[in-house]
Amino acid sequence: GESVGLHLPTLSVQEGDNSIINCAYSNSASDYFIWYKQESGKGPQFIIDIRSNMDKRQGQRVTVLLNKTVKHLSLQIAATQPGDSAVYFCADRPHGSGTYKYIFGTGTRLKVLA
């Protein structure tokens, strides 16, 4: 991810609908990507990860898609619930930078409407 210090974009989704959160990364050498969820006043929580040799990975209600050609990452949340309301960050690990040194994207605020 490329953190540029901008105000967070917001995605509003009706409860029960699917959510798609997008992220662009800049370093073509990144080999590992993570999606984190951050609730207000708390630290980030791991959601799902994907390695650069994969295009898609599924978890429970979440799917991450990786398009290395355009350096784009997306997080899909199925049947969005009120508890999914949070800020979502993608993070990438530039290859050779250190195993756990992640660069965070700008973040997207997800609002779930009842």
Next chain:
Amino acid sequence: GAVVSQHPSWVICKSGTSVKIECRSLDFQATTMFWYRQFPKQSLMLMATSNEGSKATYEQGVEKDKFLINHASLTLSTLTVTSAHPEDSSFYICSAPDGLKTEAFFGQGTRLTVV
């Protein structure tokens, strides 16, 4: 799962004083920990990499003398904000990797307010 604990959760201090924030890995050892800073409605910005038994590695633009990092044991890293000023007010978050897992685990964060 792996747990990383930060203390305090929030702190208010007077301008010119120093504040120490602790980051502990509770059920695993971490030779490396990371310190992030987050302003309201913004992303996490990596400040420095804390290395057990050696000097911390700071990101470009981060003042080493301002943000002192000590990683004295395999389960504890501390960040000291020296001579704090109102512009240092922020949310500080640490992370630590569990060597058995791929992802890094984050502390709950420390809200620093300098008045």
